[in-house]
Structures are given as structure tokens and as C-alpha cells.
Amino acid sequence: MRIPLLLVLVALQFGSYLLFLKGFFPTKVLLSPVDLVNFKSTPPAHYEDPKPQFKKLVFMVVDALRADFMFSNDSSMELTHQLLNDGYGVGFTAYSSPPTVTLPRLKGITTGSTPNFIDAVLNIAEEDTSSTLGDQDSWIQQMSNNGWKINMFGDDTWLKLFPNHFAKVDGTASFYVSDFTIVDNNVTRHLDHELSNEGRQDWDCLILHYLGLDHIGHKGGPSSANMPTKQKEMDHIISRIFKETVLDDDETLLVVLGDHGMNEVGNHGGSSIGEVSAALSLFSSKFTKLNHNKDIKAPIEMNPDYEYFTKIDQIDLVPTLATLLGLQVPINNLGAFIDPFLDLYETEADKINVLTKNALQLKVLLDKMRGVVSTLESDIGDLKSVDNLQNYIAMAKEQLSKTSSNYNYDDINFGLAGYLATTIIALVVFLFHYRDNKLSALIDLTFFIVYAVNFFGSSMIEEEHHLWWFFTTVFLSFVALRKLRAPNRKSTLKAVSVLFIALRILKAWNNSGQKNNIKANMKISSFLSSLPSTVGPVLMACLIVSTYIPFGVLMISGYLGNDSVTTNTRFISFMSLTMLAFCSMSVKFLSYLSETFDLSQKDVDIPGWCRGYLDWLITYSATDDFNSISLILFDLFHKVWIVVFIAYLFKPLLFKALNIQSRDGNHYNDILVIISMLLINQTNFSNVPIFASLLVILESFPKLVVSKSTTYNSNLFSLFTILLQNLSFFQFGSTNSLSSVDLTNSFNGLANYNMILVGILTFVSNWGSPIFWSLGYLKLSLDSLPNDKERLAKKWDIVYNRMVFNLMFYSISGLILICSCYNLRFHLFIWTVFSPKLLYFLSWIGCSILVDCLLCCLVTAFYC
Known part of the structure; x- marks a missing residue:
């Protein structure tokens, strides 16, 4: 009986440990629609909702696309470099907060919030449905509420996060890391129709999530012999999408990004500099009038910090996308509108409205945290100052990022x-x-x-x-x-x-x-x-x-x-x-x-x-x-x-x-x-x-x-x-x-x-x-x-x-x-x-x- 008694004791110990973890990794406290009503501030009298800059979106995720894979002189994405140098694209190194695995990062880039740590575990449980974002506010939810048709092809993590949100889907299991080609070909085979004149009438947002580059990293590391070929493949796809949807249509926006990077052995999930440094580029024919990074030409010299062009937080993409597309900023967003795109708005009043929209959304979270509702003017002062608004947004973002989780x-x-x-x-x-x-x-x-x-x-x-x-x-x-x-x-x-x-x-x-x-x-x-x-x-x-x-x-x-x-x-x-x-x-x-x-x-x-x-x-x-x-x-x-x-x-x-x-x-x-x-x-x-x-x-x-x-x-x-x-x-x-x-x-x-x-x-x-x-x-x-x-x-x-x-x-x-x-x-x-x-x-x-x-x-x- 000695061994069975020990097994019982071990089981009790294991159960106690799991109970501790349950309290230590709680579900994040989120703002509810009721909170939005109770803590919502009245907009300033001069405020008008910014007009949308784009009516269509192609959102292309290349899993584990580290910044140097797209921007450095070790990159094989020459066509993308040319688009950036011609002014059609704006590039960033996007900080993706840990855990740097797909599910929590997709939560971050669609809701603008910092993910739960336990999402790193749920990321592996492909059949798990507890991590759905179906009831949480996101730009996907905003599109769905506004009648946008969204087609999604690629990593089926999107289907777990957003059930019943897509008009057309073809999901691919993300963990079969031995495959470099089938998972990507399964996405690309849809492009012939989706990019055609007929196919483009069937969607307002096209989401593509490629997995092959990530799989190559897992199997052979960032210096794998298969990496240059895969980068060239992604490069040609970016160029094709740009030419067929963006070049002649200034109301279509192309976003290309990595959900995270990878470390020197090809893995991710932690907080090393390679894992948190993801590439991010936005492409539009409208961007030729922007002055951002005009003097920096790609490819850029390889550097150990993986910093290329401007470094931003990846979640900053959320309020930026929402505003550019004429959607409401997700209520739990902690990101800030990306500064270079303010120049898309011609008047100073339009720029003020863009920043005010971001500030009003963040202020609801701040007031909920403080337990009081104040006016935007009392917090900022001069509401017609771009600098004042940007400083307030930066302050709110910093404070809210520190208070994103509770313990049970x-x-x-x-x-x-x-x-x-x-x-x-x-x-x-x-x-x-x-x-x-x-x-x-x-x-x-x-x-x-x-x-x-x-x-x-x-x-x-x-x-x-x-x-x-x-x-x-x-x-x-x-x-x-x-x-x-x-x-x-x-x-x-x-x-x-x-x-x-x-x-x-x-x-x-x-x-x-x-x-x-x-x-x-x-x-x-x-x-x-x-x-x-x-x-x-x-x-x-x-x-x-x-x-x-x-x-x-x-x-x-x-x-x-x-x-x-x-x-x-x-x-x-x-x-x-x-x-x-x-x-x-x-x-x-x-x-x-x-x-x-x-x-x-x-x-x-x-x-x-x-x-x-x-x-x-x-x-x-x-x-x-x-x-x-x-x-x-x-x-x-x-x-x-x-x-x-x-x-x-x-x-x-x-x-x-x-x-x-x-x-x-x-x-x-x-x-x-x-x-x-x-x-x-x-x-x-x-x-x-x-x-x-x-x-x-x-x-x-x-x-x-x-x-x-x-x-x-x-x-x-x-x-x-x-x-x-x-x-x-x-x-x-x-x-x-x-x-x-x-x-x-x-x-x-x-x-x-x-x-x-x-x-x-x-x-x-x-x-x-x-x-x-x-x-x-x-x-x-x-x-x-x-x-x-x-x-x-x-x-x-x-x-x-x-x-x-x-x-x-x-x-x-x-x-x-x-x-x-x-x-x-x-x-x-x-x-x-x-x-x-x-x-x-x-x-x-x-x-x-x-x-x-x-x-x-x-x-x-x-x-x-």
C-alpha cells in the first residue's frame, strides 16, 4: 500500500499546484459595454469623426516575419524593398509583447490590448475554444458590425478567435511544422479568384495568414537554406497583391506584418530581442505624399537589435487601422495612432480629430481605472494642440499597460x-x-x-x-x-x-x-x-x-x-x-x-x-x-x-x-x-x-x-x-x-x-x-x-x-x-x-x- 498512498499524495500536490496556477493566470479584466456607457466622456464641441481614408483592406500575416527578414541587407525581399523606396510603403519594426506565440499576438493586433500570459498555453491547444474573441471588441468585430465582408485564408487560429465572422474561409492547421509549402500554397491558390475583378466584389477585407516561414524557422532556424526561397515567395506575393489591388486603387490598403519574430535557433514564445521584433509595412498609392523615412532606403544594414525604420508597438496598428478605415477604435485598445499617417489628413482640424478619437477611447479605460469621470479638457488642457493630445495618449498608454491583469x-x-x-x-x-x-x-x-x-x-x-x-x-x-x-x-x-x-x-x-x-x-x-x-x-x-x-x-x-x-x-x-x-x-x-x-x-x-x-x-x-x-x-x-x-x-x-x-x-x-x-x-x-x-x-x-x-x-x-x-x-x-x-x-x-x-x-x-x-x-x-x-x-x-x-x-x-x-x-x-x-x-x-x-x-x- 505504500506506493498507492504516495500516488495519492502526489495527486493532491499536483491539484494544489494547478489551483495556484488558476489564480496566478487569471482571465484579463476587460471593459464591458456597460462600463463604456458609465465612463464615456462627452466629446469636445469641435470634434467630428475622422473621414475614412480607405474602404478596403488586405491584411497579410507572414508568421514569424522578423524585421530583418523584410528590411535588412540579408533579406531576399527585393520587390518589397523597391516598393518601400518608391514611397508606396511605410515600414516599421513592431514590438510584439510576450508571449510571442500566434494566438496572443493575434489578440493584440486585433483588439489593441496586451494578451493574457495563459494564452501561450491555449495557443497549443488547437481544439480549445475558450480563447475566442467573438464577444470582445476588435476591428474584426467592428467590420462585422458595419456589414463588411471578410474572407480569411490560412492559419485556423483566426477561426478559433473569430467564429462566424468570415464570409469565406479556408483554415490550415498551424502546428504541422514539418511542412513548408502546402500550408502556404493552400492560401495562395485562392488569390487568382480573390484578386480578380469579379472576386474583389466579394470582399471588403481579405485576411491571408502564411505559415511556411515560421515552420522553416522551427525546423532549421533563421539561417536555414530554405529561408531565402520562402522570403522570395512572400516577396512575389506582396508585389502581386500590390499591383492587382493597391497600385490603381487608392482606397485599398495593404498591411503586411509578422505576428512575432524568432530567436537565433528559430523558436519563439519568449522575450528575446529577435522574438519581439516583428516586421510591419503598410502599402498604398496615397503614401507617396508622406515624408516619413524618405531618406532611409531598403535594404538596411543588418543590426543585432533588429531595429529598422521607426520602432513602434505592434498594438499601435489597431487604432491606426480603425481610424483609417472609418471604424470605432476597439474599447480595450491600449495602442496609439501611428504618427506618420497623420499626414494623410490635410487640415490641422482633421489631425486633431484623429488624435481626439484615440484619446477619448483611452480616457474611458483611464476613468474606469481611477473610478471617476472627468472631462477631456480638464485632463489635457488645450484640446486643439497636437502635442498635448499626443502626450496625453502616450501617458494613458503607459499607465494602462501597467494595470492590465488581476490575480485571484x-x-x-x-x-x-x-x-x-x-x-x-x-x-x-x-x-x-x-x-x-x-x-x-x-x-x-x-x-x-x-x-x-x-x-x-x-x-x-x-x-x-x-x-x-x-x-x-x-x-x-x-x-x-x-x-x-x-x-x-x-x-x-x-x-x-x-x-x-x-x-x-x-x-x-x-x-x-x-x-x-x-x-x-x-x-x-x-x-x-x-x-x-x-x-x-x-x-x-x-x-x-x-x-x-x-x-x-x-x-x-x-x-x-x-x-x-x-x-x-x-x-x-x-x-x-x-x-x-x-x-x-x-x-x-x-x-x-x-x-x-x-x-x-x-x-x-x-x-x-x-x-x-x-x-x-x-x-x-x-x-x-x-x-x-x-x-x-x-x-x-x-x-x-x-x-x-x-x-x-x-x-x-x-x-x-x-x-x-x-x-x-x-x-x-x-x-x-x-x-x-x-x-x-x-x-x-x-x-x-x-x-x-x-x-x-x-x-x-x-x-x-x-x-x-x-x-x-x-x-x-x-x-x-x-x-x-x-x-x-x-x-x-x-x-x-x-x-x-x-x-x-x-x-x-x-x-x-x-x-x-x-x-x-x-x-x-x-x-x-x-x-x-x-x-x-x-x-x-x-x-x-x-x-x-x-x-x-x-x-x-x-x-x-x-x-x-x-x-x-x-x-x-x-x-x-x-x-x-x-x-x-x-x-x-x-x-x-x-x-x-x-x-x-x-x-x-x-x-x-x-x-x-x-x-x-x-x-x-x-x-x-
Whole structure:
């Protein structure tokens, strides 16, 4: 009954943590129509609603269009540069506030409000409908209320946000990041009709949301070989739309923007300079009379701050669009009218009206915040002064941006109290369990507390990988020095050398962290991706193949020289392992080639044997689309893997029922290898070789352990496992920023979106190394026992020891984390640093429950 009781305690802890998060990430307080009536100020006597400048809008979103992709001298968008230089376009670098993922950013650029942090989570739940903006004011809502016909093609996030608002739609799932072309072709195929004379009569607003550039970034980074081709494709589409809708029609406005940018590894979600610096350009034949940025010509010299032309807030687009199109400014807008477009209005009175419209809308929010209604004149003074109005708008924007969220203190307090209660119970269980080994308990508790107190520092959370490198090297140095004092020092020294070399390779593969995770840092992964085509494919192929060899040796070696294993068993084991390895190696190498080289070009510079390999895949799969080939290989791997996993999981029970003798000690080795095959298959190709280092570390560590009691070894193995789980997590390139969540393998083998399967694949992709070490703990602990009889007798004790250790670790660190976030809830970095850590810690608790508890219990239950 010990383990079920622990599972109940873990469930209570998990529930308390979720309750705290529910209060910490509340729904934003929005202005209601009733508030609008109660706090609305009377317009000045001279005010007239500004006349619209445009009657039609083409709104083109290029997902993850960073400012330099459009404006810099590293950009391939030459036609767009010409439009900007000819005065038809006005360019900006638009600050997109975090979280920099699509759903919250679309909320920002349609309502003008700052998004909820929790929208970053809802962004992943593609079937979720709780984030709809159907009842909130936005320029989409304003268009719908005024009878505008809106057609939308592209990212189906728009359909989730604005149900029943579009006259014609064709949505595309946004998370199938392996596809660079189909998602965009599905948008472009509509342009022939929509831009024709007949088609233009069917819409007043045309929304196009392209996803391919974002997908290329996720798969290969901003410097991917596929990026220039995609930029040229977007460039030609912009030029086509301009020529067919804008050039000869001065009442049509074209807006092109990125919803966010991307960081140096191609991801987004956080607050790095690359992620928040999105491109924004507005095009019209009317803009030739503007004087804004006439002396600045595109392309502009590349700069590390991604600042090109004028820098504005992305939400400033909302009041600007609403005013230019003759719509009401959305009531929860926090943006300011973009200054250069004031020159579209000829008289000073018209300009005053434009700014007054913006000021009146912001004043309602200010009065609601203050609880009083005042006149605009009492707040501003001279209502006919452009400077006064602009200063007031800037002041209102600043104040309102600081007060955009509330906390639900009831949920926070109950969640905190529940977590504190489970931590106290966990401490009692922990101390009772280690009553005969108080020194180990003291060391563990000291380590837990020292680690957790770092949560009070934003920099320590951003650079947490340094903590785990320090803790791991100190721990392993202590264990190694202790072993070196024992006899047989020569063999020990060899094991120490191998372990620390493998550990250093792990550290060097991806120098992680949020502040300095740039390509300028020396990383093995970056070095491999930068190798020329004459060397890179050969080296990558060798590394991928050599990763699978030690796993194969580990599995097959258990059957060699073992007379109790039949020839059929050996053959089946060899064939199943070969099939899994072949499918996985093929798809990983194909990923490397497609993401490093532009395979759409027939004259791409790759070795002849690579071209032969690709031709063989094309022949085998009967398609020349490499995304489809990858889908076939992933699908084949998953089908074989499920059969093999079930067969090996049930093998001990089956052999026992059939009275077939087999060495039971192979069971946990087999399961470790089979699950490792899935983990490797779900890992980015550049990180595949790291698993070889993990296995070397796993095999080397037991040689450094001085045999003591089982409890002592279990504690030592638990401490080693928690250290390597976290260290390897960060050294795979992950951070505590949402931008490092890897979605590139979330659709492996899936032809359609399935929230549960996508969630599982995403979890396995990002927590692959912690899952490996959870199973590695079983191997370490069971291998430390002398024979099968001892293993069978103590297998549940081993699982229980780990569960007690993990429960105490996550209790102390989780309690200090939520106390830290509560204490720092008004800190400058609460949404960019501390809140993402809360979500990551939730995933770590989930990993502990699903893998350290449930999966290990499952494997142990079948070990007989």
C-alpha cells in the first residue's frame, strides 16, 4: 500500500499546484459595454469623426516575419524593398509583447490590448475554444458590425478567435511544422479568384495568414537554406497583391506584418530581442505624399537589435487601422495612432480629430481605472494642440499597460496552503524513510533548498543550466574521488575519464541559457550544421549511425552466450531492433538533408551518394515530396515500435506462462533500449548523437559507486538521476523560456491534428532525456543487486525509494517557487521569466508522475 498512498499524495500536490496556477493566470479584466456607457466622456464641441481614408483592406500575416527578414541587407525581399523606396510603403519594426506565440499576438493586433500570459498555453491547444474573441471588441468585430465582408485564408487560429465572422474561409492547421509549402500554397491558390475583378466584389477585407516561414524557422532556424526561397515567395506575393489591388486603387490598403519574430535557433514564445521584433509595412498609392523615412532606403544594414525604420508597438496598428478605415477604435485598445499617417489628413482640424478619437477611447479605460469621470479638457488642457493630445495618449498608454491583469487571491491562497500541507506530509514520509540514514537525508534536503532558493533571482532562472552543471560536476567529483581511494585505482581512473569526457561532450553540444544562446557561442550542434556539403553529410551520417550501435549492443549482448535464449528469440530481437533503427536513422538523416540544404533545387550541392539515397527514398515511397516521405517513415516506425514495445513488455509474463526459460535481467535493458529508440526518433536530428553520450554516462557511473546498503545506493542513484535529468534537459537546448519548446517533432507520423497524440509527441520530444534517465535509474538500481532473486525481491522497494526522493524534491522546490512568484508578482520580469518557469515546473511534476511513477511502475510490474 505504500506506493498507492504516495500516488495519492502526489495527486493532491499536483491539484494544489494547478489551483495556484488558476489564480496566478487569471482571465484579463476587460471593459464591458456597460462600463463604456458609465465612463464615456462627452466629446469636445469641435470634434467630428475622422473621414475614412480607405474602404478596403488586405491584411497579410507572414508568421514569424522578423524585421530583418523584410528590411535588412540579408533579406531576399527585393520587390518589397523597391516598393518601400518608391514611397508606396511605410515600414516599421513592431514590438510584439510576450508571449510571442500566434494566438496572443493575434489578440493584440486585433483588439489593441496586451494578451493574457495563459494564452501561450491555449495557443497549443488547437481544439480549445475558450480563447475566442467573438464577444470582445476588435476591428474584426467592428467590420462585422458595419456589414463588411471578410474572407480569411490560412492559419485556423483566426477561426478559433473569430467564429462566424468570415464570409469565406479556408483554415490550415498551424502546428504541422514539418511542412513548408502546402500550408502556404493552400492560401495562395485562392488569390487568382480573390484578386480578380469579379472576386474583389466579394470582399471588403481579405485576411491571408502564411505559415511556411515560421515552420522553416522551427525546423532549421533563421539561417536555414530554405529561408531565402520562402522570403522570395512572400516577396512575389506582396508585389502581386500590390499591383492587382493597391497600385490603381487608392482606397485599398495593404498591411503586411509578422505576428512575432524568432530567436537565433528559430523558436519563439519568449522575450528575446529577435522574438519581439516583428516586421510591419503598410502599402498604398496615397503614401507617396508622406515624408516619413524618405531618406532611409531598403535594404538596411543588418543590426543585432533588429531595429529598422521607426520602432513602434505592434498594438499601435489597431487604432491606426480603425481610424483609417472609418471604424470605432476597439474599447480595450491600449495602442496609439501611428504618427506618420497623420499626414494623410490635410487640415490641422482633421489631425486633431484623429488624435481626439484615440484619446477619448483611452480616457474611458483611464476613468474606469481611477473610478471617476472627468472631462477631456480638464485632463489635457488645450484640446486643439497636437502635442498635448499626443502626450496625453502616450501617458494613458503607459499607465494602462501597467494595470492590465488581476490575480485571484482565493485560488492562490488555497493552492499555496494545499501545497504547503502536502510538503509537510512529504517531509514526514521522507524523514521516516531515511530514519536509519540521517546523513543522506540531510544532504538531500540541503541540496533541495539550495537549488530552490535560486528561484528568487530572474537571472538564475534564465541561466538555470549553470546550476545543474555545477551540482552535477561537484557530485560526480565527490563520487569519483571517493572511489579512487579504494583498491583497483587503474580501472577506476579509466571509468572516471570516460564519464567526464562524455559529460563534457554533453555540456558542449548545446551551450544553453536564455541570455547568450546565440550562434556566436561555440556549440558542437552549430559546428555540425555549418559544415560544407562535402563534409557535413558524411559526418552526420556517421554520428547518427554510431548513436544506435551502443543501444543495439546493450540489447543484443544480453542474448549472446545465454543458452536459455532460443534462436527464434534472438532473431526476432535482432530484426525488430534493426527495423526500428533503420526507420529512425533514415528519417533523421532525411531531416538533416532537407533542413540544411534546399532540396527543391535540382542543382543543390550535395554528394552524389546523398542524391542516390534520396532517389531511393522517392522510388520506395512513390512520391517526390520529402515531407510525405518523412510521414511514411515515421508512420512505419510508430507501428513497428508499438508492436515491439507491447511484445517486450509482456514477454516475461508470456515466457513464464509457457514455461520458457529466459534471463529475466534482460527485461529492463530491453525496455530501456526500445523506449530510447522512440526518444531518439522524437529528437531533433542535431541532438541525436547526445543519446550516445547519455548511455556512456549511464554505463560508466556504476563503476564509481562504492557498494553499501541498498538504501544508500538507491539514494545515490536517485540523486544522480535527478541531476542528469535536469542537466541533459538543458543541454539538449531547452531553457525556461517558452521559445525553446520544440514543436518540430509534434506531428511525426500524423496526417491530421489530434490533440492527445500531438501532446504526447510534444512531451516526448522535449522531455526525452528525463524519460531516459527515469528508466536509467531502474537499470542502475537493479544492476547493483547480485542476482535475479534479489532483484525480484526488492524491485518495488527500488521504485518506492525513488518516489519518496522525487516527492520531497518537487515538494520543496515547488513550494519555494510558488512563494517566489507570489512575492515577486509585481516584478518587472514576472511574465517573461517567472511565469514560464511555473509552467515548466508543472511539466516537470507531470514528468515525475507519468514517467518516474507510472511508467516505472508499469515496467516493474511486468518484471517477473
